[in-house]
Amino acid sequence: FMVNVNDETVSNENYNGNEVTWVLDRGCTDHIVNNDKYFSDCIVLKTPNNVKLGDGRTLQATKIGTVLCNFFVYDKVSTVTIKNVFYVEEMHNNLLSYSKITKNNKIISEANVSRIYNNQNELIGIAKKHNNLYYIKCFLVEKEINANVTIKNKIETENMSLKERWHRTLGHI
Numbered sequence: 001f002m003v004n005v006n007d008e009t010v011s012n013e014n015y016n017g018n019e020v021t022w023v024l025d026r027g028c029t030d031h032i033v034n035n036d037k038y039f040s041d042c043i044v045l046k047t048p049n050n051v052k053l054g055d056g057r058t059l060q061a062t063k064i065g066t067v068l069c070n071f072f073v074y075d076k077v078s079t080v081t082i083k084n085v086f087y088v089e090e091m092h093n094n095l096l097s098y099s100k101i102t103k104n105n106k107i108i109s110e111a112n113v114s115r116i117y118n119n120q121n122e123l124i125g126i127a128k129k130h131n132n133l134y135y136i137k138c139f140l141v142e143k144e145i146n147a148n149v150t151i152k153n154k155i156e157t158e159n160m161s162l163k164e165r166w167h168r169t170l171g172h173i
Helices: 144-159 162-169
Strands: 002-006 019-025 031-033 041-052 058-073 076-087 094-097 106-110 113-117 123-130 133-140
Touching (some): 058 123
Parallel strands (some): 019 094, 031 076
Antiparallel strands (some): 019 133, 106 113, 113 123
């Protein structure tokens, strides 16, 4: 988790259609999504990764990438970069690994709420208990502009000579 907490007052009306629900899972060792459209960037794994489920079944993770989320915390937005997220098409829920989150953050659970704090003790997310599972919703950060820039840069880079690529890498026009 990498976090940027914005202090502006917000409403979630602008995020319709981009909502993602996660389950905060203590038994999960990795973050997992069931829709590859959630990625801001990802790579296809050369060899699929086995993901063992609690019921003994094994599924295949075919991609790994980054998901950019906006979590609403009262009247603020926490923009969170979730890295090393596996894509497993057959998963029923999107899972946030409790152990991965608590590597650099802390989670405090009381009654029916789990609060996620970053290492500066800023509240960055709130998960609510329903049927003995903690759910947290986010809204995907718009990536349309970044995607167009990335595609343009990739095309330009592919059409460049090695000499020109080094020239630009060293900061020359």
